[in-house]
Amino acid sequence: MPDNLSLQDIIKKQLEQFNIEPAVISDALNFAAQSPEETRRLLARVARDSVGAPGATTTRPMFWSQVATYRGNPTLPEARREMGLTLLADAILETNPR
Numbered sequence: 001m002p003d004n005l006s007l008q009d010i011i012k013k014q015l016e017q018f019n020i021e022p023a024v025i026s027d028a029l030n031f032a033a034q035s036p037e038e039t040r041r042l043l044a045r046v047a048r049d050s051v052g053a054p055g056a057t058t059t060r061p062m063f064w065s066q067v068a069t070y071r072g073n074p075t076l077p078e079a080r081r082e083m084g085l086t087l088l089a090d091a092i093l094e095t096n097p098r
Contacts, residue, residue, distance in 0.1 A: 010091040018067050020083060021074065028084025039085060046089040063090055 005013075015022055032039040049062035063086055070083035 005095075007091055007095050010094050011087065014087050014091055018087075020067075020070065020087065021080075024070070024080045024084035025088065026084075027077070027080045028082075028088060031081040032085065042082060042085050043089050046086050047093065050090065050093045060090070062086065 011025065014020070015025075046062060049060055066079075066083050066086040070079045073079050
């Protein structure tokens with residue numbers, strides 16, 4: 001990802017690329033405000049997934065799993081909030097190259 005893209009640009013690109021409804025971001029942020037501990041655990045898993053486990057053959061398996069879950073039932077509240085949090089975390093990690 002080029003250095004000149006803002007976090008907002010990355011999020012917009014991912015929403016379009018993966019055909020995700022923008023409202024999932026609001027759902028995720030509302031959930032984060034109501035359940036900070038559960039949000040922390042999910043974000044920690046996303047960060048570990050982004051770094052990758054030694055010997056992993058698929059990059060970002062949790063991200064792809066969330067995309068599949070969301071696509072399978074985009075109205076399920078849990079799928080929406082987890083997709084939103086996963087997308088936000090992934091976008092933030094993209095702004096900070098490894």
